Amino acid sequence: xxxxxxxxxxxxxxxxxxxxxxxxxxxxxxxxxxxxxxxxxxxxxxxxxxxxxxxxxxxxxxxxxxxxxxxxxxxxxxxxxxxxxxxxxxxxxxxxxxxxxxxxx
Amino acid sequence: xxxxxxxxxxxxxxxxxxxxxxxxxxxxxxxxxxxxxxxxxxxxxxxxxxxxxxxxxxxxxxxxxxxxxxxxxxxxxxxxxxxxxxxxxxxxxxxxxxxxxxxxxxxxxxxxxxxxxxxxxxxxxxxxxxxxxxxxxxxxxxxxxxxxxxxxxxxxxxxxxxxxxxxxxxxxxxxxxxxxxxxxxxxxxxxxxxxxxxxxxxxxxxxxxxxxxxxxxxxxxxxxxxxxxxxxxxxxxxxxxxxxxx
Numbered sequence: 001x002x003x004x005x006x007x008x009x010x011x012x013x014x015x016x017x018x019x020x021x022x023x024x025x026x027x028x029x030x031x032x033x034x035x036x037x038x039x040x041x042x043x044x045x046x047x048x049x050x051x052x053x054x055x056x057x058x059x060x061x062x063x064x065x066x067x068x069x070x071x072x073x074x075x076x077x078x079x080x081x082x083x084x085x086x087x088x089x090x091x092x093x094x095x096x097x098x099x100x101x102x103x104x105x
Numbered sequence: 106x107x108x109x110x111x112x113x114x115x116x117x118x119x120x121x122x123x124x125x126x127x128x129x130x131x132x133x134x135x136x137x138x139x140x141x142x143x144x145x146x147x148x149x150x151x152x153x154x155x156x157x158x159x160x161x162x163x164x165x166x167x168x169x170x171x172x173x174x175x176x177x178x179x180x181x182x183x184x185x186x187x188x189x190x191x192x193x194x195x196x197x198x199x200x201x202x203x204x205x206x207x208x209x210x211x212x213x214x215x216x217x218x219x220x221x222x223x224x225x226x227x228x229x230x231x232x233x234x235x236x237x238x239x240x241x242x243x244x245x246x247x248x249x250x251x252x253x254x255x256x257x258x259x260x261x262x263x264x265x266x267x268x269x270x271x272x273x274x275x276x277x278x279x280x281x282x283x284x285x286x287x288x289x290x291x292x293x294x295x296x297x298x299x300x301x302x303x304x305x306x307x308x309x310x311x312x313x314x315x316x317x318x319x320x321x322x323x324x325x326x327x328x329x330x331x332x333x334x335x336x337x338x339x340x341x342x343x344x345x346x347x348x349x350x351x
Binding site: 025026029033039040041042044045046048065067069070 | 130133134135136137139140141143151154155156160161164165
């Protein structure tokens with residue numbers, strides 16, 4: 001899959017994952033790298049950017065095994081952004097499906 | 106590449122960033138290695154999956170905004186943007202002229218008029234309890250996130266009114282605060298993309314983008330109630346700062 005294309009949906013994926021549950025960086029990185037074949041390392045700068053934009057917040061929590069985990073959670077500004085991105089995504093995929101001949105569209 | 110080599114290379118690549126930021130980033134990657142090891146992966150496997158330190162650091166560097174001068178003398182990284190010392194309750198009044206690229210170039214933003222008019226001349230409210238703003242006891246931040254304040258204006262508490270809460274006091278007390286900054290902007294700059302930055306030279310926060318209307322952002326873990334706001338596309342407005350309660 002095209003790199004630029006993936007980058008575009010990465011924000012959406014991270015915000016969507018955080019909408020279900022607070023998650024720690026490693027968890028987000030491994031899940032996303034497996035699902036959309038990006039490098040694990042690209043998730044961390046993205047999280048940092050989302051945090052500086054006020055879309056996610058973070059907190060540390062001790063874990064039973066290993067180092068304390070830095071959890072990320074969605075802020076309400078993040079939830080608004082997620083909704084915007086989701087709307088864009090749905091509109092976009094519907095339009096593309098129409099063109100490429102998806103019968104469902 | 107093993108863990109040590111990876112971290113060393115990452116650190117070297119990030120050296121342009123403020124050292125606090127570098128440490129935070131490095132810590133995140135150290136943790137990633139530790140968790141990967143606990144998952145039974147080898148250091149070189151983990152490093153390979155992370156992507157090269159160059160690739161990763163490039164993303165951090167391109168997201169970063171160069172540090173800027175609190176004294177407000179020069180904004181070297183973006184000369185077209187005025188630097189306005191932030192003070193709660195400050196009104197940025199008709200700071201600018203033309204809102205076009207040519208206008209920027211012609212120095213339309215060169216002399217922002219800043220009226221440090223007090224926001225609220227009504228009797229002062231009771232000083233808000235800054236002491237309880239951050240207990241430090243909770244390991245999870247819970248706070249009410251601000252909603253965009255459309256139509257509802259100027260009702261934020263003015264923390265700089267209270268001498269006991271001046272930046273030095275806050276800093277000495279070693280307390281961290283998350284500050285919300287918001288700009289309620291007026292005027293017509295409908296076609297101008299507004300981005301606001303607030304920072305103290307080492308750290309900054311960027312607001313949400315918007316075409317017009319009110320802007321707000323959150324700056325986390327601030328020690329001092331001061332900063333510099335850089336505005337693009339803003340020609341009148343109102344700046345406020347206040348801590349988010351935990």
